[in-house]
Amino acid sequence: MEHKIRVLLAKPGLDGHDRGIKVIAAAFRDAGMEVIYTGLRQTPQMIVDAAVQEDVDAIGLSVLSGAHMTLFPAVLEELKRQGAEDIMLFGGGIIPDDDKEELEKMGVDKMFTPGAPTEQAIAWLKQAVEQRRASEKS
């Protein structure tokens, strides 16, 4: 049997708005994934430590405070530092279009903007993990 997608969801920085991430957690769970939610106010190191320890396929970050241009690169940096670049990084929140493009250029695998349906995130993650696993096998 295909092994399940494991995803770590985290709230970095000081932002406490957790409505979105809890909705995403429930939607991923109902789509058959294994979801680990870290809770609030995680540092990049705490997030990457947890992701490595839990052997997840991807990390999802939610930032609504405007600090995304600091926090996403910090998590990318930490993934690199721990040699865990095989873990994908995606996210959402209040992210202006220009920043979305810039973050994706920096190496964030996917940014979702306000109003994106959970189905879109589920479909993207399933496909991305499948591709990643296929390329690892070959």
Place this chain on the structure above:
Amino acid sequence: MRQRIYLTPRYGCINYESMRDDAADLLFGRCCHILGDYNETGELGMYDRKFLDKLAKRRQEWEKTASKLRERRSLPRFFTISGDDIEELFTPDMVPGATDEDYYLNEIGLPGEYPYTRGVHHTMYRGRLWTMRQFAGMGTPRQTNERFKMLLKEGGGGLSTAFDLPTLMGYDSDHPRSLGEVGKCGVAVDTLADMEIIFEDIDLSQVSTSMTINSPASMLLAMYLVVAEKRGIPFDQIRGTLQNDILKEYIAQKEFIYPPRPSVRMIVDLIEYCTREVPQWNTISVSGYHIREAGSTAVQELAFTLADGFHYVEACVERGLDVDSFAPRISYFFNAHSDFFEEIAKYRAARRIYARRMREKYGAKSPKSWLLRFHTQTAGCSLTAQQPENNIARVALQALSGVLGGTQSLHTNSMDETLALPSEKAVRIALRTQQIIAYETGVVNTVDPLGGSYFVEALTDKMERGAQKYFEEIDRRGGVIECIEEGYLQREIAKAAYRFQREIEQGERKIVGVSDFVMENEKVEIPVLRIDREVEQEQRDFVAKVKAGRDADAARQTLEKLRAVSRTETGNTFEAIMDCCRAYCTLGEMCDVLREEWGEYVEPPSAMVAS
């Protein structure tokens, strides 16, 4: 410490049904009882028997046509934004409770009179319009000072300060955890010096200032008071409102520092001080806004907010304060979401529940203690990043519900808020929206124009019953703090948020411009206001300069005094904090002392799941 919660895959686990439990008892069920329940004079409450017979006949005829037409439906389901099914039609015989002869006087009554369903003032907006209070604050204290002066010039009546996340969480701008957050969603305040700049050239005896701050509320109010003190303005001329509602932070917004019990103690300390020294200050704004933004239903917003408010009242009474000495300075803050009538019913029910409880349970004798005065803000979470100009229409309708619900002050959101901090133009349009409601629509001409509407009264009663159910459940679980520690309130909200999202994705609910009426290849042409990265550095340099220039011994001594007071059961932390502010202690220094003494709160895993 890292906390984790594992969610194992489960299907169909959301219990939708429990969300709309009392929809069924809403009307048809109860009105049957009403019709069989005549009083001695042959009259039925507000209506006589002859009239009701006539009405019943007319409805039977009407029903014949309606039942044929009912096959055709313009929408698949008729339900509120909270997920409650709504009846098709309301007639006078359908208002539950109308069997009571005194229903009108007891439940609806007259404005300015107990139980205040129709409003807290006799003449409402004919006497004075609501305060148009636009929340603002960004970047440096200097930039915020400029925005404030612009709003006062444009006719805004009150100032409302937004702080950045480090300030809200009690960290200085130069703390490692503040990296990337300084000045982003509000103004950065580290010391008294920042507060002096924010209110430069603004006469503190002439404005009313609202400060949206919770965990470190005492520190920010103390700074504001010390600014007034240094300018020689007596505290009895200082007017404004502090949010200072920590319970909803644990429930919804999550900007907490300390555990609930010492946090509530700080609030009581502040209320005790202000009751004595700053009599015109509204010490606490018990907030449902954030509970709603976190995804709650209207009934949850109503019930959890009032439960929080009652907890503060009980804590102050326990301290030995006379309820009539502090209760008149407690105010409320509600959300104005998109479901027009549900919102209006929510505000009306809130006033009635509050008045009754304050009078009957807490024995308040002054009518001022019975009044639920409230601020309203339109629902940020209802705004869309797609076709953002549509948000102007959403905000206008939401604001109108706040006005028809009898609000005392109002913030209208800016159309660009889902994209970034609001631009000056967007803020101006939002303020103009309120001015159009006030001066052009005519809704201010009559007090509570919807009072007596069969639908609105029935919905108001239903809101009250829904809240009552939650009060009972909260009591059964041991009280608000126990419910927070156990994650109950947080889970109820997360369940509602997830249900809402599923309704959209399953096509039951339409969001204009997002789920339907989408513009392909939409190019958003909203100028996005950005906070320069230099703000962070500027603020870090400034706090360093202030620290270097102050009397270091005095700062240290006042901090140690605060520590000593925090260790006592009965000492007043607020007075100690005033001294710290006078000595230019930083916000982070003050908060750290209390962190060391009281510990930091970590959310229980049971609060982190959606079902």
